[in-house]
Amino acid sequence: MRFSHSALYLAVTGTLLAVMAGLGAYSCFAVVAATPRLVRMSLMVKNLELTDLCLFSEASYTRHLSMADRFTPFQDSPMVFEHFPSGAVAGPPPHLIPIQNRRWIQGGED
Amino acid sequence: MRDALERQRHILDFTIASLLRRKGKNGSLLAVYTLIIFILASVLFFTHALKREATEVLRETPEIIVQRTMTGRYQPIPLAYADRIRDIRGVITVQPRLWGYYYDGNFLANYTLVVPREDPPEPGKIDIGSGISRIREAYPGDIIGFTGHDGKPRNFSIRKILSDESQLISADLILISEADYRDFSGISADQATDLVLRVRNPKEYTTIAEKITRLLPDSRPIVRTEILRTYDAVFSWRSGLVIVIFSAAALAFVIFAWDKATGLSAEERREIGILKAVGWETSDVLQMKFWEGSAISLTAFLLGMILAYAHVFFASSFLFAPVLKGWSTLYPQFRLVPYVNFGHVAAIFFLTVVPYTVTTIVPSWRAATIDPDAVMR
Numbered sequence: 001m002r003f004s005h006s007a008l009y010l011a012v013t014g015t016l017l018a019v020m021a022g023l024g025a026y027s028c029f030a031v032v033a034a035t036p037r038l039v040r041m042s043l044m045v046k047n048l049e050l051t052d053l054c055l056f057s058e059a060s061y062t063r064h065l066s067m068a069d070r071f072t073p074f075q076d077s078p079m080v081f082e083h084f085p086s087g088a089v090a091g092p093p094p095h096l097i098p099i100q101n102r103r104w105i106q107g108g109e110d
Numbered sequence: 111m112r113d114a115l116e117r118q119r120h121i122l123d124f125t126i127a128s129l130l131r132r133k134g135k136n137g138s139l140l141a142v143y144t145l146i147i148f149i150l151a152s153v154l155f156f157t158h159a160l161k162r163e164a165t166e167v168l169r170e171t172p173e174i175i176v177q178r179t180m181t182g183r184y185q186p187i188p189l190a191y192a193d194r195i196r197d198i199r200g201v202i203t204v205q206p207r208l209w210g211y212y213y214d215g216n217f218l219a220n221y222t223l224v225v226p227r228e229d230p231p232e233p234g235k236i237d238i239g240s241g242i243s244r245i246r247e248a249y250p251g252d253i254i255g256f257t258g259h260d261g262k263p264r265n266f267s268i269r270k271i272l273s274d275e276s277q278l279i280s281a282d283l284i285l286i287s288e289a290d291y292r293d294f295s296g297i298s299a300d301q302a303t304d305l306v307l308r309v310r311n312p313k314e315y316t317t318i319a320e321k322i323t324r325l326l327p328d329s330r331p332i333v334r335t336e337i338l339r340t341y342d343a344v345f346s347w348r349s350g351l352v353i354v355i356f357s358a359a360a361l362a363f364v365i366f367a368w369d370k371a372t373g374l375s376a377e378e379r380r381e382i383g384i385l386k387a388v389g390w391e392t393s394d395v396l397q398m399k400f401w402e403g404s405a406i407s408l409t410a411f412l413l414g415m416i417l418a419y420a421h422v423f424f425a426s427s428f429l430f431a432p433v434l435k436g437w438s439t440l441y442p443q444f445r446l447v448p449y450v451n452f453g454h455v456a457a458i459f460f461l462t463v464v465p466y467t468v469t470t471i472v473p474s475w476r477a478a479t480i481d482p483d484a485v486m487r
Contacts, residue, residue, distance in 0.1 A: 005126035006119050009405060016412035023419050027448040030423075034447040038166045041276050046170035048226050049207055049306050051337050053164055054241070054281045057220050058438035060211055063282070064222075065344055066337040067177070069184075069330075086436040093340040095332070 056086035066093055118401075121394065125401040128381070140410055142366065147414025147462055148421070149359045154454045155422040156430060157345040162449040164341035167279060171337050174307040174315060175207070176322055177330045186301035191326055195305065198321050200314045206302030208291050212256060212284070217245050219440040223284045225291045233287045235269040241281025241440045243271045259296035266290070281442035363462065367469045374473050382474065386482035395478040396471055403470030407463040415455065423448040 003011075044050070056062035061069070129136045176195065178187040192204040208225035221242060231237055238248065248254055248268055255265045272280040292299065309318055312334075319331035374382070382395055390398075421427060426445050427434075435441045 004119075004123050005130070006122040009122065009126050013408060013412070016409070016416065019416055020412060023416065023448075024450065024452075027423075027450045030448045037275050038163070038447070040273070041167045041279055042170045044273075044276055045168055045279060047228050048224055048280075048283070048285070049172050050224075050279055051168070051171050051175065051332075053160075053167070053278055053341070054222075054239075054283075054442050055278075055434060056436060056438060057222075057241075057282045057440045058436045060220075062436075063211075063220065066332065066340040067175075069179075069182075086434070086438070089433060089436070090344045093336065094343040095336040095339075 056090060058086055062086040062090055065090060068093055118397070121397050122401050122405075125398050125405060128398075129402060129405060132377075136406065140406055140413075142362075143406065143410035143462075143466070144414045144417070146359050146363050146366070147411055147458060148417045149355060150458055150462075151415050151418030151454075152421050152427070152429070153355050154458070155418055155448075155450065156427050156446070158451050158454060159422065159446040159449045161342050161345050163278070163447055165338060168338060168341070171334055172207075172306040173309050173312070173334045174319060174322075175332045176305040176307065176326075177332070178304070178326075178328055179330055180328060185328075186297050187304055187329070189300050189302060191329065192302075192305050194325060195307065195322055198318055198325070200310050200318055202308040202310055205306045207304050207306045208288060208297070209303050210291075210295055210297075214256075217439060219245060220282065220438070221284050221440075222282050223286055223291060223295070225288050226285050230287045231269045231285055233289045234265075234267060235287070236266040236290075237270050237272055237283075237285035238268055239272045239280040239283040240274045240277055241442055242284065243268075244443075245440055256294065258294045264290075264294055277442035278444045282440050367465055374477055378474075379477050382477045383482045383484075386478065392475075392478045396475055399471050399474035400467065403467035404463075407466040411459060411463050415458070419448070419450075422446065 051066050052064045054063070056065075061067075176187065176191070178185045178191070187206075189206055192206060195201060196204045205227065210223050212221045212223055213219075214221060219242070236254070238254070243249060246254065250268050250270050252268050253265050254268060255263045258264050266286070272283060272285070286294070291297070297303070307318070309315060315333040315335060319333050322329055322331045385395055385398075386392075421429060423446060426443065431441065
């Protein structure tokens with residue numbers, strides 16, 4: 001038995017759509033299943049009074065992004081530029097951005 | 111109706127056969143297209159899931175933190191400041207917080223030392239994050255030595271390893287007793303790293319922060335809403351990593367669509383001429399081109415999205431790890447909760463599939479309206 005090209009294409013597309021729908025359904029279940037873990041982590045944040053995610057541990061101002069200030073990225077020395085790679089990946093926190101530039105950055109949320 | 115469907119099926123048959131005749135060209139087109147969508151979707155999935163997870167996890171972060179600066183540099187804050195802040199109306203509690211960093215030259219890693227208020231380790235003992243445990247191969251009962259502020263080594267016995275599931279917040283943490291921390295860091299008994307406040311009414315965060323700045327001009331208050339907004343802004347699509355990857359992918363897509371929109375190859379023009387000569391209507395040719403554009407773009411979209419989902423949520427975004435790690439040797443191993451914003455999925459669909467399909471049709475329409483004889487010549 002030989003399938004036509006259109007039948008094969010529709011079968012492949014249908015399968016891919018079904019996989020996507022399956023992943024969408026998986027997301028819904030996984031989010032519910034992750035709730036207890038997130039609650040435990042939130043409790044840990046509360047007990048240890050933590051402020052940041054441990055994403056970039058190479059420099060203090062990227063390890064604690066929300067505690068960062070304007071000067072440590074420049075190593076507290078005139079003419080020394082910020083040089084840690086994660087400084088290029090993560091921008092400054094919103095409260096350190098001058099008011100006139102803030103709308104542009106914060107307007108980008110989603 | 112049945113005839114119309116049958117007609118579309120035949121056109122689709124012909125379109126797929128035509129695409130398969132140019133396997134190499136269309137295969138590479140599909141691969142590049144899939145790659146662009148994969149990159150865009152991976153970035154969107156990753157940043158959105160990270161922002162959501164940060165919001166969920168950090169919702170219990172301290173309400174207001176007060177730090178002290180002197181000529182632009184952080185200084186330990188005197189505990190006497192706490193008494194003055196406590197007098198501000200609306201402040202419920204003011205607690206000193208002790209924390210700091212330790213650079214481990216042997217493993218080239220930065221650790222974060224924290225003194226927990228509840229259930230702290232006894233003096234001489236520490237709890238360590240699973241990231242530290244992994245790189246140092248250290249486990250409960252083992253002894254770890256650190257060099258203190260005075261250059262003298264201090265040994266600590268590991269009481270426990272912090273839970274593996276919390277690596278995203280605790281991979282580099284060392285929990286230590288207050289006595290050990292003060293001895294290790296040299297911070298005096300009347301000082302703390304910063305102060306943590308609890309406030310009666312969350313609407314008063316800003317007002318209280320302003321009062322603190324007026325009362326203690328060398329202080330720097332940071333409120334919870336700012337902490338929560340940080341991850342939203344840092345990983346918004348207009349910042350840092352995201353805009354760099356986005357720009358590159360968007361530019362690639364523009365070049366790609368431009369190439370498609372500016373004209374057909376001689377072979378494609380000849381094919382349209384032959385179809386017109388054997389009796390195909392202009393509308394049939396356009397339908398064929400619509401199917402051609404849709405077949406490539408829809409397949410690339412579906413494949414790119416599925417691969418991006420698997421990359422971010424099943425494979426821990428391993429392609430982004432080198433970017434995120436930077437020079438740090440201590441990096442958490444975490445798997446993000448698959449928070450998916452279906453608006454992002456729709457946006458990628460409308461920004462990639464629709465323009466590509468349209469740019470496929472436009473030049474074909476120009477070719478299909480010319481006399482077949484002229485097109486074939």
